[in-house]
Amino acid sequence: MGNSIKVPVVEKLLDANDQVAELNRRLLDEAGVLAINVMASPGAGKTSLILQTLRALSTEFRIAVIEGDTAPVTIDADKVSALGIPAVQINTGGDCHLDAVMLRAGLAQLTLTDLDLIIVENVGNLICPAAFKLGTHRNILVASIPEGDDKPYKYPNMYRGVDVLIINKIDLLPYIEFNMDFFRRGVELLNPGLLTFPLSCKSGEGLQPWFDWLRTEISMRRK
Amino acid sequence: MHELPVTESILSIALKHAQAAGAQRVTDIHIVLGKFSSIVDDSVQFYWDLISAGTICEGARLHFQRLTPRMQCQDCHHEFEVNDILHPCPHCNSFNLTLLSGDEFYLESIEIER
Numbered sequence: 001m002g003n004s005i006k007v008p009v010v011e012k013l014l015d016a017n018d019q020v021a022e023l024n025r026r027l028l029d030e031a032g033v034l035a036i037n038v039m040a041s042p043g044a045g046k047t048s049l050i051l052q053t054l055r056a057l058s059t060e061f062r063i064a065v066i067e068g069d070t071a072p073v074t075i076d077a078d079k080v081s082a083l084g085i086p087a088v089q090i091n092t093g094g095d096c097h098l099d100a101v102m103l104r105a106g107l108a109q110l111t112l113t114d115l116d117l118i119i120v121e122n123v124g125n126l127i128c129p130a131a132f133k134l135g136t137h138r139n140i141l142v143a144s145i146p147e148g149d150d151k152p153y154k155y156p157n158m159y160r161g162v163d164v165l166i167i168n169k170i171d172l173l174p175y176i177e178f179n180m181d182f183f184r185r186g187v188e189l190l191n192p193g194l195l196t197f198p199l200s201c202k203s204g205e206g207l208q209p210w211f212d213w214l215r216t217e218i219s220m221r222r223k
Numbered sequence: 224m225h226e227l228p229v230t231e232s233i234l235s236i237a238l239k240h241a242q243a244a245g246a247q248r249v250t251d252i253h254i255v256l257g258k259f260s261s262i263v264d265d266s267v268q269f270y271w272d273l274i275s276a277g278t279i280c281e282g283a284r285l286h287f288q289r290l291t292p293r294m295q296c297q298d299c300h301h302e303f304e305v306n307d308i309l310h311p312c313p314h315c316n317s318f319n320l321t322l323l324s325g326d327e328f329y330l331e332s333i334e335i336e337r
């Protein structure tokens with residue numbers, strides 16, 4: 001006793017999650033299907049964006065949606081199913097984010113080789129989903145005008161880790177104090193050159209470039 | 224918050240290395256955290272006391288080393304620390320910056336008794 005020894009470890013926490021994420025990525029790549037992880041605060045318009053995307057692209061591509069929700073409510077999944085699109089509901093059991101193991105369970109319910117695009121709707125939260133890799137190809141963040149222009153400064157992790165930024169509800173710009181230059185400067189600090197699509201899911205303005213980007217991404221991965 | 228899975232990860236990594244080193248007891252655990260990794264120390268400690276009970280890690284002290292994020296200006300190559308608010312390069316005022324560190328999150332070492 002009293003013989004204290006220091007043992008060096010240097011092992012990344014959440015490494016187990018990252019390993020499952022890599023497995024997920026391999027499954028998706030083998031099937032030639034693009035998977036995107038849609039993240040946002042609650043109410044930014046994740047579901048609206050997904051529904052608009054399904055309406056525009058479901059005649060061209062085979063799409064499925066995986067819905068992450070903290071509670072066993074199927075409101076979002078029901079809206080997707082109403083469009084005739086396969087929807088898998090993952091209930092996180094109160095957890096604030098999806099993780100790679102949960103996504104793996106969701107993917108197991110789909111026939112990946114029958115799909116071109118999987119849209120994963122993460123839990124509405126600007127903090128936790130950023131820390132958990134899923135294995136999806138692209139991380140999409142939906143910001144919205146009513147949230148305010150200071151969000152990149154307050155949630156730097158979320159803005160740093162994404163590949164695409166959607167700025168939703170631009171139809172509300174005349175009614176809300178939102179300094180677009182200040183917002184974009186924060187984004188540029190955290191994620192230089194980030195691909196950004198300002199749009200409105202309600203009016204339809206700006207949706208076309210987002211659809212075109214998705215079309216290109218899907219065809220790049222297709223086998 | 225997601226401190227529970229994080230704490231579970233700390234426990235499983237610590238147990239693995241403690242057993243490999245033939246430990247009777249783990250006394251201290253050293254964790255390195257960048258300030259940009261959104262983890263609350265007190266919350267990890269709370270879960271730790273619950274889930275480490277009955278293992279050789281029970282009662283081990285958790286030490287958190289918080290690293291201050293560092294940025295580098297891509298125009299003048301000046302390196303500086305970022306405390307709370309993001310700001311332009313203090314040397315040349317440029318916004319063309321790259322984050323060098325600040326999101327580290329790993330278990331650095333454990334102290335054991337045999």
